[in-house]
Structures are given as structure tokens and as C-alpha cells.
Amino acid sequence: MYLYKYILIFAIQLVGATACSQEHGPMVVEEEVILDQNQIDEDRIKLPDIDLSHWKVTIPEGSGKGGAISVEPPEILNYATNPVLKPFMYNDSTAGALVFHAYPSNATTANTKYSRSELREQMVPGDDNVNWTFAQGGKLKARIAMEEVTKDSEGKYHRVIILQIHGRLTNEQKERIGQSDNNAPPILKIYWQNGKIRVKTKVLKDLNASAEDILHEDAWDDDEGHTFDQEVGFKKFNIEVDVSDGKMIVSLNNTEFAVYDDIHMKKWGVFENYFKAGNYFQSRDAGSHASVKFYKLEVSH
Structure with missing residues (x-):
């Protein structure tokens, strides 16, 4: 049973x-x-919201001073699989960010002792000769976070330039003043400095300088600079730069604004310009380094 x-x-x-x-x-x-x-x-895989088709990158790799390697479009679009770029420019697919890593190197660009892992705007892909003026205008929007950065001997974080507007001489202007290259001063440098955002611009030393004298780099001096009140630390923050004829506005998280609307901005209109973004590392200390995350980067004209 x-x-x-x-x-x-x-x-x-x-x-x-x-x-x-x-x-x-x-x-x-x-x-x-x-x-x-x-x-x-x-x-879980996230990619940064960044179109690199109008940017070239310079990295702290190459043969000696002035020999830093640059990669232009279309090659830059394959940065994720490029063995030369991967140590300095790579995706954080968990955070959805493009990371720029830099450390002191002998492979620098001309006229500087510091190394960089930094993008340079190219309005025409692969061509540095087409740029924009303040009269034409430009707008940049970026979402950024400092991932990591070393400290100096005094316990302060090393400075990093994360955004720039760089001036450029036209070929005619270069020949006019007898200069060997097209380099002009940067009208804008935006620093990450000890957890805060600091803005530096240029001012003309002599407001009565001639049209030719203005073209020389030594005709311009640094302003006193402006540090935003907010402390961003290692958190995400938003930066916007809005340039128009004779005026420049820099905003942090759309709550603080630095407005430049004066004779110096109007005089600057003689130059061409281009945006730069990334990690321009401001240290030569042994063992120092920094990594900067870009979640978003947009430029329009």
C-alpha cells in the first residue's frame, strides 16, 4: 500500500x-x-556625450620638448582603441565620462614647460587655419569633474587648466609683425584650483597701443583673476562660456557669473580664437599627476 x-x-x-x-x-x-x-x-555601459569630429588632442607623449603628439580627426574618433592615446584619453564607461590624464613630461608643446592631455577645437576637421573671432561669437558648454590630483609640498592640490580660449594670429598678422608662428595669448584660462574654479583673462597694458603693437604677446598682461564662491571639489559641475562681439561671460552651474564687457574685450577682437578643453597640468613635481572627467562638451558658433 x-x-x-x-x-x-x-x-x-x-x-x-x-x-x-x-x-x-x-x-x-x-x-x-x-x-x-x-x-x-x-x-551599465555609459559613453560620454561628446562629439570629437571637430577636435584634435595633444598628449604628453613624444620626442622631447615641443615634440608632444597630436591626433586629429578622423583618427581621434578611434581613441578608445588607439594604443598611443589610451593612457591619456579614455572612457570611464561606468561614469559615462571621457577622462584626460596628464603628468610632467618632456614632451610639451611650444612656449610652455607644462604637459597636457587636451583637446583643441578645429572648425574644419584637420585644419588649424580656420578659427573664429569675437564678432562671430562662440559658446561652450561642459560638464566636468576632477577625478584625482596630487598635492604639492605644502599640501595644496596641483592646479589644472580645464578650459581655455586661445588667441591665434592669421598668417597675414604673423608676417606683419615678423613672428615665426601663429601663436597669440590665451584670452581665457579656467582653472580647477584647490577645489574651486578660477578664471583668468588678459588685459591690454597700453590702451593707446597701435593696431600692430596689439598683435604682440607682450602687449597683454594677466588680469587679477576671479575665483567663484562655490566649492566644486571632486563633484560634477557645469561651465558655460559665451563669447560675443566685445564681451565674454563665464558661468558656473548657472548660478555664478563672471562678465567681461570692457575695452580689453573689444580690443581683443583683432585676434582669431579657438576653444581648448581637457587637462593642462600645471606642475613639474616628480610623481605628480591629475585626471579630469568630461561628461559633456558642446561648442557652437
């Missing part, structure tokens, strides 16, 4: 399992689980 009961229970369980197998199929159920896990992994 008891044996018959156990055989009957086993038969019922076997029939149920078979019916379930016929209806759903055990391998199908297992495959669905695998697919769901793959989908979860894909959903």
Missing part, C-alpha cells in the same frame, strides 16, 4: 515536470536568464 502510494506520487511529479518541459523547455528558460544578464551589463 505504501509502495503504491510513493509510486503514484512520483508518477504525478514526473508528468508535471514533463508537461512543463514541453510547454516552456528548460534550455529556453536558462537562455532567457542569460540574455537578461547580458542586457543588464549593456545597460
